[in-house]
Amino acid sequence: MNVEHQLYQTMLLLAGSVNILIAFVLLHSNYWYRDYDVYHRSRKLVALNYLIFALGFLAHAYFQLRTTWPAAATALSVSYFHSGVVLFSWSHTSLLRPDYLTKRIVVRDLLILAIGLASYWTVVVNYSLVTLHIALIIFFAHALFIAFTFYRTYFLVRRNITRLPAFDSERRWWTIDTKRTVLDYQHSFVIGCHVIVLFGFGSIVLTALFPNDLWPYTVLLILGIAVFGYIFYALTEYGRVINSATNATEDVQNG
Secondary structure, three states: OOHHHHHHHHHHHHHHHHHHHHHHHHHHHHHHHOOOHHHHHHHHHHHHHHHHHHHHHHHHHHHOHHHHOHHHHHHHHHHHHHHHHHHHHHHHHHHHOOOOOOHHHHHHHHHHHHHHHHHHHHHHHOOOHHHHHHHHHHHHHHHHHHHHHHHHHHHHHHHHHHOOHHHOOOOOOOOOOOOOOHHHHHHHHHHHHHHHHHHHHHHHHHHHHOOOOOHHHHHHHHHHHHHHHHHHHHHHHHHHHHHHHHHHHHHHHOO
16 A cells, blocks of 8 residues: 555545544534424434545445445545535525425425435446436535525525514624624634535546546645534534524514
């Protein structure tokens, strides 16, 4: 095993371990937020997301798919990225709009995800340009639609919060120890969405362009740890103002 391969394997194990650790922290401390249903559920969804990515990284490391079966490695990567997009939407869009996650949306996203997963692995066992294009279209179309829905929800909620009577110059939702408002904490979700879109789409493009090289994935794993860390930071920081944030989103939802 050369140095490049050793570094790649090390980063896979490190990224997987970090994700498992973050998932454990989210679940372990979630007890304190049991009275906030939406936030409590969002933390569990994010923890599940981290665990899925961790299992994907560990599978890459154990089976060494990137060097032994590049097509399967690509399918595995796209699979957990697609799952991650869906779980991010369920967790973070719900924080902005508590009534977002309906059964219809869950069924819709799971159905598209199932079709996507089937298409990714069909390419592995029966490669053709047609199946490849179909698989890519499913992933990018669903991911772009989810990102658009999140951004649209954020800007609508932001506009409506600023119009609430409680958001005037005398009764703003200040936090306990800073002068940031609920909107500032919600804005961190938008930054997280920017990062996820760039990281996710960039990873899939690199996967397609360099199916047999290891160095791009080592770089992506390093960046990925930073991305996962930021999402964890933003979500836990939101917990500091969860009472005010819940009141604000519920007020907006109630008109």
